[in-house]
Amino acid sequence: MSLLIATLIPGLLLLALGVPLLLNHSGYVAMLKSFPRSTAGAYLFFGTGAAWFLYAIWHLSPADFGDYKLYLFIGFLLVAVFAFKCVPDFLAVRGLATLILMGAMPLLEAGYMNFQHPQIVLYKIAVYLGISAAIWLGAQPWRLRDFFTWLFAQPARARGLGGTLAGYGLLLSIVAFTY
Numbered sequence: 001m002s003l004l005i006a007t008l009i010p011g012l013l014l015l016a017l018g019v020p021l022l023l024n025h026s027g028y029v030a031m032l033k034s035f036p037r038s039t040a041g042a043y044l045f046f047g048t049g050a051a052w053f054l055y056a057i058w059h060l061s062p063a064d065f066g067d068y069k070l071y072l073f074i075g076f077l078l079v080a081v082f083a084f085k086c087v088p089d090f091l092a093v094r095g096l097a098t099l100i101l102m103g104a105m106p107l108l109e110a111g112y113m114n115f116q117h118p119q120i121v122l123y124k125i126a127v128y129l130g131i132s133a134a135i136w137l138g139a140q141p142w143r144l145r146d147f148f149t150w151l152f153a154q155p156a157r158a159r160g161l162g163g164t165l166a167g168y169g170l171l172l173s174i175v176a177f178t179y
Contacts, residue, residue, distance in 0.1 A: 001106050001107070001109070001110045002110065003110050003111060003114065003117070003120070003176075003179045004176050004177065004179055005110070005176075006106070006107045006108075006110030006111060006123060007120075007122075007123040007172055007175055007176035007179070008172070008173060008176040009107065010107065010123050010126040010127060010130070010169075010172055011123070011126075011168075011169045011170070011171070011172030011173035011174075011175075011176060012169065012173060013169070014126065014165045014166070014168050014169025014172065015165075015166055015169035015170060015173065016169075017162075017165050017169075018161070018162045018163065018164070018165025018166030018167070018168075018169055019162065019166050020162070021158050021159065021161055021162025021165065021166075022159055022162030022163050022166050023162070024155060024158060024159060024162075029152060029158070032148055032152075033148050033152065035092055035093075035144075035148075036090050036092060036093050036141065036142070036144050036145040036148070037089065037090065037092070037145070038092045039088070041092030041095070041096075042084070042088065042091035042092040042095060044092075044095070045092050045095030045096045045098075045099060046080070046083065046084075046091045046092065046094060046095030046098065047095070048095065048099060049094075049095045049096075049097075049098030049099045049102060050076075050077075050080035050095075050098070052098075052099070052102045053076065053080075053098060053102060054073060054076060054077060054080070056102070057069055057072050057073050057076060058073055060072070089141075090141035090142055090144075090145075093137055093138075093141035093144050094137075094138055094141055096134075096137075097133075097134040097135070097137050097138035097141075098134075098138070100130050100131065100133070100134035101131065101134050101135070101138075104127050104130060104131050104134075107123070107127050108124065108127055111123070111124060117178075117179055119175050119178060119179075120179075122171065122172060122175050123172055123175070123176075126168065126172060
């Protein structure tokens with residue numbers, strides 16, 4: 001992945017998250033409020049995250065437990081399948097956390113050991129904040145519901161967060177073309 005794409009992806013994602021919040025779009029707000037317990041979101045995000053993780057396990061090298069990849073694959077496949085049966089609450093949030101963690105690796109690899117461009121730090125900040133949020137929400141997914149409750153209690157909070165996300169996304173989108 002090129003550095004342009006690795007910077008543009010977080011920028012466009014932040015713009016896509018921030019602009020509807022900034023505009024206070026009612027459908028977007030309703031979707032965000034219902035997301036943590038969404039069954040469709042669970043199938044989409046957790047299913048995609050599990051598939052990506054299982055793909056990564058299947059392609060492990062011998063140095064990375066590749067000799068046991070069949071056992072790991074079967075074990076994690078069972079965990080993913082039983083997650084829908086045994087712990088369906090907040091599965092959409094856990095799936096989103098999985099996707100963020102799986103997506104962070106290729107994004108960070110694009111800028112690995114690249115010291116020529118000081119502006120590279122801007123996209124890495126966004127990726128590392130995403131990783132931190134994914135770890136936290138993966139362990140305590142109900143916190144996203146609580147955050148949305150707090151965020152939408154006052155319209156100024158949602159607009160402020162939307163403006164911040166959209167502004168940083170715009171900055172990253174511009175910086176992406178400076179490499």
